[in-house]
Amino acid sequence: xxxxxxxxxxxxxxxxxxxxxxxxxxxxxxxxxxxxxxxxxxxxxxxxxxxxxxxxxxxxxxxxxxxxxxxxxxxxxxxxxxxxxxxxxxxxxxxxxxxxxxxxxxxxxxxxxxxxxxxxxxxxxxxxxxxxxxxxxxxxxxxxxxxxxxxxxxxxxxxxxxxxxxxxxxxxxxxxxxxxxxxxxxxxxxxxxxxxxxxxxxxxxxxxxxxx
Amino acid sequence: xxxxxxxxxxxxxxxxxxxxxxxxxxxxxxxxxxxxxxxxxxxxxxxxxxxxxxxxxxxxxxxxxxxxxxxxxxxxxxxxxxxxxxxxxxxxxxxxxxxxxxxxxxxxxxxxxxxxxxxxxxxxxxxxxxxxxxxxxxxxxxxxxxxxxxxxxxxxxxxxxxxxxxxxxxxxxxxxxxxxxxxxxxxxxxxxxxxxxxxxxxxxxxxxxxxxxxxxxxxxxxxxxxxxxxxxxxxxxxxxxxxxxxxxxxxxxxxxxxxxxxxxxxxxxxxxxxxxxxxxxxxxxxxxxxxxxxxxxxxxxxxxxxxxxxxxxxxxxxxxxxxxxxxxxxxxxxxxxxxxxxxxxxxxxxxxxxxxxxxxxxxxxxxxxxxxxxxxxxxxxxxxxxxxxxxxxxxxxxxxxxxxxxxxxxxxxxxxxxxxxxxxxxxxxxxxxxxxxxxxxxxxxxxxxxxxxxxxxxxxxxxxx
Numbered sequence: 055x056x057x058x059x060x061x062x063x064x065x066x067x068x069x070x071x072x073x074x075x076x077x078x079x080x081x082x083x084x085x086x087x088x089x090x091x092x093x094x095x096x097x098x099x100x101x102x103x104x105x106x107x108x109x110x111x112x113x114x115x116x117x118x119x120x121x122x123x124x125x126x127x128x129x130x131x132x133x134x135x136x137x138x139x140x141x142x143x144x145x146x147x148x149x150x151x152x153x154x155x156x157x158x159x160x161x162x163x164x165x166x167x168x169x170x171x172x173x174x175x176x177x178x179x180x181x182x183x184x185x186x187x188x189x190x191x192x193x194x195x196x197x198x199x200x201x202x203x204x205x206x207x208x209x210x211x212x213x214x215x216x217x218x219x220x221x222x223x224x225x226x227x228x229x230x231x232x233x234x235x236x237x238x239x240x241x242x243x244x245x246x247x248x249x250x251x252x253x254x255x256x257x258x259x260x261x262x263x264x265x266x
Numbered sequence: 267x268x269x270x271x272x273x274x275x276x277x278x279x280x281x282x283x284x285x286x287x288x289x290x291x292x293x294x295x296x297x298x299x300x301x302x303x304x305x306x307x308x309x310x311x312x313x314x315x316x317x318x319x320x321x322x323x324x325x326x327x328x329x330x331x332x333x334x335x336x337x338x339x340x341x342x343x344x345x346x347x348x349x350x351x352x353x354x355x356x357x358x359x360x361x362x363x364x365x366x367x368x369x370x371x372x373x374x375x376x377x378x379x380x381x382x383x384x385x386x387x388x389x390x391x392x393x394x395x396x397x398x399x400x401x402x403x404x405x406x407x408x409x410x411x412x413x414x415x416x417x418x419x420x421x422x423x424x425x426x427x428x429x430x431x432x433x434x435x436x437x438x439x440x441x442x443x444x445x446x447x448x449x450x451x452x453x454x455x456x457x458x459x460x461x462x463x464x465x466x467x468x469x470x471x472x473x474x475x476x477x478x479x480x481x482x483x484x485x486x487x488x489x490x491x492x493x494x495x496x497x498x499x500x501x502x503x504x505x506x507x508x509x510x511x512x513x514x515x516x517x518x519x520x521x522x523x524x525x526x527x528x529x530x531x532x533x534x535x536x537x538x539x540x541x542x543x544x545x546x547x548x549x550x551x552x553x554x555x556x557x558x559x560x561x562x563x564x565x566x567x568x569x570x571x572x573x574x575x576x577x578x579x580x581x582x583x584x585x586x587x588x589x590x591x592x593x594x595x596x597x598x599x600x601x602x603x604x605x606x607x608x609x610x611x612x613x614x615x616x617x618x619x620x621x622x623x624x625x626x627x628x629x630x631x632x633x634x635x636x637x638x639x640x641x642x643x644x645x646x647x648x649x650x651x652x653x654x655x656x657x658x659x660x661x662x663x664x665x666x667x668x669x670x671x672x673x674x675x676x677x678x679x680x681x682x683x684x685x686x687x688x689x690x691x692x693x694x695x696x697x698x699x700x701x702x703x704x705x706x707x708x709x710x711x712x713x714x715x716x717x718x719x720x721x722x723x724x725x726x727x728x729x730x731x
Contacts, residue, residue: 079352089731154500154501155350155464236730242271243272245271
């Protein structure tokens, strides 16, 4: 994996962590409901775990497929899917629904998994996955490329991305809970959905361009 | 079109909503009892600095007749900020306006011309019947995952059960009935929730056959109108518990849960006790995992000469207060109780919800008293304070005088008239002499619920304390 890919991976993690809809806001809400900072802190790993699971599914599918097929086919196919999904996110007016507020940590992780999957969090990593990640970790350890190293690559990508997401989401959650207060939502909750959709389309286009 | 930042009328918490700017317009449902002319949404100027303050400045006729507009609500509110299904970039711009008699649901856009809302969609009764199995839609609340609309009646030839239909947030199409398991619930009326606790509460009036021809003395004395609260799991959509208030307490109508999402209590108004014609307000609360309810306010009937009473209550020699609406201020401090029979609006300090303290009262209208408005001291008024709406800052309280077509006619047989009033709620509690739209201002229609521009005390739910 080259430095550029790593930076992209971390940046996308930070972007996902920043989005209130991806979980930090839920952690804050749970803490405020019970007036407990501990609950904020407990919620964050569950949210990160759900996010990681969602990203890992995509990362594993792409890297394992990539170890069997040529990366060009994966890139073109994946890129097309990504552009399509991004356009759907941009144009669709449906929003995610999960009706409950009182969730166990396990349910919270499931919520996070569904939320990340519905928003295509893993798909957004496609350019990184198809452009270098398949070979990098395996080669670093002198392993031959194959399904095994592909899974290792997927774990690596998921880990780096989720760590960045977790740090950003955690920092914001604690800051909002302890210092800033939720009034900030009214001013600073920008419509990331559109930016998000644009990022998906951009990622898909980039994947296609590199492949073709 | 989605916004780049949250709709400025959304507030994360009731604490912040209290600081919202004062409303300048109010939307009031008005209906034609004779069903000859279309019902309408009247737009009232509530900006005290305006030259047209206190008058009807806008009007939108509905496309049909005989709808009987009653309650209505916004397409989106502060619940859009809830963390589990956030969608803060939608706009609060549509009023969702059911016809209680016609079962049509209208969607009005107030953004382009706030003085003349435009009708953008009409959901016909057939769609509500086919998809949800309900009729007589009533209360509308903006939920985190859709619009919830309670309905008093069944459909497709069924009188009941009534229940709740869910409408899509964006297309306003009827998605279906909300209940996965209604348990013993049959009667419906109002509903609201403890959103952060996954608790739904519903109340009971009666099915269409029990109410549409007026209050039925046989049913009333037989104690067959609703007298229970129902508690539900909001997430699983299942009935959890019935709390019976006692069958002498007939007609459990408005539900006002605490706005503070960390609290688990709320107020329910009961119209009349068949034992002594008193009205009451109850608090529900949760104790050891069980919901319970306790009567915290009793308002006695006022003795009156039978000859001064309409036939429906003449045999009793007393005027029942008929508590038909209550409203809780956003800071959960004041509860407003309208006594439509005796013509009184009471204010209670409910800082301790289990021990309300009366903190003001105004008289206007009433079956016997006919108290005039201070702006027109020579004009006796029929009807009484009925629908109550409270501004988000809690300083202004708006009331209208009509209850429900056939019931208006029974209790005010010489005509219920049409008027609205505003009460200033501060250290004092007094009727605003400058605010009195009445009579021809409503063009012969009867005013019912009022919604305030940007939200009010009964429109928004909050997910953060």
